[in-house]
Amino acid sequence: MSYNCVVLVKQVPDTKRITGRAMNDDGTVNRAALPAVFNPEDLNALELALDIKDCYGGRVTVITMGLPAATTVLREALYRGADEAILVTDRRCAASDTLATSYILSCAVSKLDYDIILCGRQAIDGDTAQVGPQIAEKLGITQVTYLERVIELKGRVMVARRNMGNGWQEVRTALPVLVTVIDEANEPRVAAAKRLMKYKDAATRAELESGGDGELRCKVLTDKGLLIRQWGLDDLGADLSWCGREGSPTKVHRIQSVVLEAKESKVVEAAPAGISAMVHELIDDHTIG
Amino acid sequence: MIDVNTAGEVWIFAEQRAGTLADTPLELLSKGRELADALGVKLGAVLMGQNVSGLCATLGHYGADKVYLVEDAMLAQYQANSYTRAMGELIHEHRPQIVLYGATPVGRDLAPRIASNLKAGLTADCTDLQIGDHEVKKTGSVYKNLLFQIRPAFGGNIIATIINYDRWPQMATVREGVMPMPEPDMKRKAEVVRHNVSLSAEDLPIEILREEMQGRKVNLKASRVIVAGGAGVGSKENFRLIYDLAHSLGAAPGATRAAVDLGFIDRDHQIGQTGTTVRPSLYVAVGISGAIQHHAGMSESKKIIAINNDPDAPIFSAAHYKIVGDLNAVVPMMIKAIKEKV
Ligand SMILES: Cc1cc2nc3c(=O)[nH]c(=O)nc-3n(C[C@H](O)[C@H](O)[C@H](O)COP(=O)(O)OP(=O)(O)OC[C@H]3O[C@@H](n4cnc5c(N)ncnc54)[C@H](O)[C@@H]3O)c2cc1C
Ligand SMILES: Nc1ncnc2c1ncn2[C@@H]1O[C@H](COP(=O)(O)O)[C@@H](O)[C@H]1O
Numbered sequence: 268m269s270y271n272c273v274v275l276v277k278q279v280p281d282t283k284r285i286t287g288r289a290m291n292d293d294g295t296v297n298r299a300a301l302p303a304v305f306n307p308e309d310l311n312a313l314e315l316a317l318d319i320k321d322c323y324g325g326r327v328t329v330i331t332m333g334l335p336a337a338t339t340v341l342r343e344a345l346y347r348g349a350d351e352a353i354l355v356t357d358r359r360c361a362a363s364d365t366l367a368t369s370y371i372l373s374c375a376v377s378k379l380d381y382d383i384i385l386c387g388r389q390a391i392d393g394d395t396a397q398v399g400p401q402i403a404e405k406l407g408i409t410q411v412t413y414l415e416r417v418i419e420l421k422g423r424v425m426v427a428r429r430n431m432g433n434g435w436q437e438v439r440t441a442l443p444v445l446v447t448v449i450d451e452a453n454e455p456r457v458a459a460a461k462r463l464m465k466y467k468d469a470a471t472r473a474e475l476e477s478g479g480d481g482e483l484r485c486k487v488l489t490d491k492g493l494l495i496r497q498w499g500l501d502d503l504g505a506d507l508s509w510c511g512r513e514g515s516p517t518k519v520h521r522i523q524s525v526v527l528e529a530k531e532s533k534v535v536e537a538a539p540a541g542i543s544a545m546v547h548e549l550i551d552d553h554t555i556g
Numbered sequence: 557m558i559d560v561n562t563a564g565e566v567w568i569f570a571e572q573r574a575g576t577l578a579d580t581p582l583e584l585l586s587k588g589r590e591l592a593d594a595l596g597v598k599l600g601a602v603l604m605g606q607n608v609s610g611l612c613a614t615l616g617h618y619g620a621d622k623v624y625l626v627e628d629a630m631l632a633q634y635q636a637n638s639y640t641r642a643m644g645e646l647i648h649e650h651r652p653q654i655v656l657y658g659a660t661p662v663g664r665d666l667a668p669r670i671a672s673n674l675k676a677g678l679t680a681d682c683t684d685l686q687i688g689d690h691e692v693k694k695t696g697s698v699y700k701n702l703l704f705q706i707r708p709a710f711g712g713n714i715i716a717t718i719i720n721y722d723r724w725p726q727m728a729t730v731r732e733g734v735m736p737m738p739e740p741d742m743k744r745k746a747e748v749v750r751h752n753v754s755l756s757a758e759d760l761p762i763e764i765l766r767e768e769m770q771g772r773k774v775n776l777k778a779s780r781v782i783v784a785g786g787a788g789v790g791s792k793e794n795f796r797l798i799y800d801l802a803h804s805l806g807a808a809p810g811a812t813r814a815a816v817d818l819g820f821i822d823r824d825h826q827i828g829q830t831g832t833t834v835r836p837s838l839y840v841a842v843g844i845s846g847a848i849q850h851h852a853g854m855s856e857s858k859k860i861i862a863i864n865n866d867p868d869a870p871i872f873s874a875a876h877y878k879i880v881g882d883l884n885a886v887v888p889m890m891i892k893a894i895k896e897k898v
Contacts (some may be wrong), residue, residue, distance in 0.1 A: 270760045280710065282710050282711025282712075282713065283711060285738060296673060301710070303727075307627070307673070332845075332897060343615025360821050362708045364677065365668070365678070366671060366672065366675065366676075366677065366678070367621060368786055370617070370674060376578065379862070391711060392709070392710060393680070393709050393710075394680065394681060394709075395668075395680035395681070395709075396664050396668070397668035397671070397678060397680055398668075399668075400636065400665060400668040401669070401672035402672075402674065403669065404638075404640065404668075404669045404673050405672055407722045409636075409637070409762060410638075410669070411635055411762070412664070413661065413665075414663045427764070431661035432769065433661060433769060433770060434768050434769030434770055435767065435768055436764055436767040437763060437764070437765040437766040437767065438762050438763065439763040439765055440761055441761065458816055468557070476731075479728075490654035495649065509675075515677075516675075516676055516677030516720040516722065516723040517645075517677035517678070517679060517705075517719070517720045518718070518720060518721070519716060519717070519718060520688075520704060520714070520717040520718065520719045521688050521717040522714050522715070522717070523713055523714065523715045523716075528664075529683050530876065531876065532872075532875055532876050532878055533876065533877055533878065533881045534878045534880070535861075535877050536879075537879050537880060537882075537885065537889075538889070539884050539889050539892070539893065540888045541753075541879075542886065542890055542893050543893040543896070543897070545861070545877055545879075545893075546890065546893040546894055546897050547897060549838065549859070550897055553787040554781075554837050554838045554858070554859050555805055555837075555838060555894075
């Protein structure tokens with residue numbers, strides 16, 4: 268039996284390699300200091316989907332919700348082996364929190380035939396790990412979080428191993444299922460040179476519209492089969508009251524840059540006398556001893 | 557969707573496993589108590605499982621005014637679907653204003669599912685919670701006594717305060733170990749409110765075939781003194797210095813992610829944003845640069861000693877005692893000084 272996998276991937280600021288101040292003076296996040304990358308654990312989710320396809324057959328569809336620039340991660344997914352990619356983009360998605368995001372993505376996934384939905388465990392911009400379970404609840408399907416390995420797929424049943432850090436579990440469940448994949452799950456494959464050549468010009472309508480002669484370029488790409496599918500909220504039939512700012516119960520009250528605070532401190536000489544005095548002090552104020 | 561109810565209680569999810577409470581629900585009770593007192597409302601603990609009523613007394617000792625007890629054979633093992641059903645029913649019925657969960661593997665599996673079910677807000681992995689007011693600049697409306705849900709974001713580079721004012725309840729998961737453990741008061745008693753759910757096989761879609769859960773091997777959270785080593789220690793062999801210093805102080809050994817990644821020590825010992833959060837009386841940072849992600853897990857330490865040969869290392873701006881020097885010389889000096897004094 269073959270399986271249709273839908274992988275949800277996100278383009279995120281690379282919080283590991285911050286090249287400048289994280290915040291602007293006006294309190295907004297300085298995105299320029301944060302180069303955009305494919306969310307690392309979403310690569311593990313994609314790898315697992317490709318692996319399932321290699322073993323059992325089926326299709327791998329990748330979806331991202333984001334600005335037109337997020338098409339970059341869709342192209343990367345195509346280079347690695349995805350069959351189809353879809354960009355969900357709409358001005359009215361702006362300011363969506365995880366609840367609104369999960370609503371919009373669940374509308375998108377509902378339009379597809381799916382057996383297994385794969386997410387990363389969490390996205391490194393917020394480390395929330397919420398969107399996956401929230402989608403599963405909206406679709407009314409089972410979730411298997413912290414998935415480390417699919418042990419077996421047989422008919423409509425999956426056996427998998429979860430790794431929760433403080434232990435592991437082997438679980439069995441019927442499809443359809445939503446899984447969130449951890450980084451220990453696998454080693455994501457790199458882009459295939461042939462696929463890279465094939466898809467390097469693939470683009471979404473939203474990207475082409477920003478340049479001149481958009482219509483013509485869309486037509487050229489359509490003829491070549493390289494126009495990446497794009498959906499707006501109207502295409503999804505989404506209820507706007509559950510999207511964007513209005514659909515987001517959580518709001519930001521305040522954002523502060525992290526500055527290491529200077530405490531009242533002493534310089535201790537790196538010699539026996541200084542260190543001995545310090546130890547004395549700590550014993551006297553009952554910190555140790 | 558649940559409407560705003562400013563008279564609602566403060567609730568915590570009392571995670572239990574095989575009839576034993578973890579530390580997290582007790583930590584949540586200490587913060588919950590503070591929030592409930594600030595709001596002038598009762599503090600409730602939601603306890604689900606099979607044959608777990610014996611834990612109600614403990615929850616009372618640690619600060620709960622009420623325990624909402626849901627006992628059912630089908631709740632014996634945690635599952636997202638069944639627990640979401642039960643919790644959703646309780647929240648609909650009693651409309652608490654705040655619901656807190658531990659950011660444990662279970663809490664992070666469950667809370668988003670409940671939030672999605674209730675169409676409520678949820679903030680993950682909070683490191684602090686406060687009560688405060690929020691003004692919506694555009695309309696000038698002021699919302700009083702909201703839950704400020706404070707957490708690091710963008711890999712620890714910023715601290716965000718999140719609120720929700722137009723949909724209830726206000727929910728958050730709270731990092732393990734960041735709230736202090738309350739002192740139990742054996743005379744305190746909680747009122748027990750029983751609730752029955754009718755669950756069916758559909759609510760248990762997962763079959764657990766095998767499992768193994770370890771309690772954490774090292775108990776960093778409970779240690780009064782921690783000696784942590786970083787990449788600067790240089791090798792697994794040289795980490796001996798950290799163990800020796802820890803031993804002389806009766807301390808637990810900790811580490812940075814870099815030291816763990818280099819294989820100097822087990823991941824259980826990692827301190828920081830993606831490791832354990834600690835708040836000891838004394839934290840000795842040896843060969844640690846003081847990255848924001850590490851700082852996030854130890855900044856609450858009462859006293860910090862930093863040993864680093866780079867005078868510009870960021871760790872020094874967080875330290876109470878700054879020792880600029882080679883750890884290979886300084887650590888033995890410290891061990892000697894302690895042995896002579898104690
Ligand atoms: C999303 C994310 C999450 C993270 N989570 C964590 C986390 O939970 N915990 C964590 O610790 N890190 C975490 N990190 C990693 C963090 O950014 C740093 O890389 C890490 O803390 C650095 O560890 P370190 O100080 O041991 O190593 P380094 O930064 O390499 O510092 C080594 C220090 O040792 C000093 N040194 C070298 N030789 C000597 C000597 N002979 N004597 C004295 N001093 C010496 C050097 O001057 C230097 O300051 C995370 C990173 C990211 C992006
Ligand atoms: N905008 C998005 N587009 C597609 N997938 C997303 C998006 N946001 C979150 N996800 C998925 O949900 C997972 C968890 O995200 P988060 O809850 O933000 O930590 C990610 O690893 C993705 O698989």
